[in-house]
Amino acid sequence: MTVKVQREDFDPGAEIARLHEGRSDIGAVVSFVGVVRGDSGGDKLRTMTLEHFPGMTERELERIAEEARERWSLDGVTIVHRYGELKPGERIVLVVTAAGHRHAAFEAGSFLMDYLKTKAPFWKREMRESGEHWVEARESDDRAAERWR
């Protein structure tokens, strides 16, 4: 299990390779990359700044990863989440899951993203052409996390 919270970009290919290289028991590796979306109804995003709670963020991501490992038979989990200032098109988050078979890897990856969105202490501030504001939490994200209960 690998959890990283960092300012720098990450290399999805390298993280995927690290999770299964040298092993022959893994049959499926699923990855999700979250990217900063630039457009939202014509009001263009200039930059996004992610604030987080150092210490709790890492612990929370580790707790979420641990929960995924208890629910599914996983051979590996990697979560990388960036903070600081990001521009449209930049990568924000990476979740990689490895398992013997694809279903566990897909489901665990989806679970990790849903839980991360409602549990990991990050806050997005958007600088748009129209001004700056904190991103509001979405009820649809809460509902997405609820379905795993």
Add this chain to the structure above:
Amino acid sequence: MKLLYFAWVREKVGRSEETIDVPQGANTVGDLALWLKSRGGGYAEAFADMKRVRAAVNQEHADLLAPVGARDEVAFFPPVTGG
């Protein structure tokens, strides 16, 4: 007791952390939030609607009924928006 603030809660109260003596009668996260609100100014604004504020005690998510004491670190912040 150490208090931490993040995102717009931090902006409204005007600081990211502070150390306080536990207010008399403040036994839970909710009590503490009410006491902070009673300080007025930016605190009153930040804690005006507790439905919009979340908390963590010692780096774990906590609800308004969670107990707090002098040795605890309590953080207040908006609902999270990572991912």
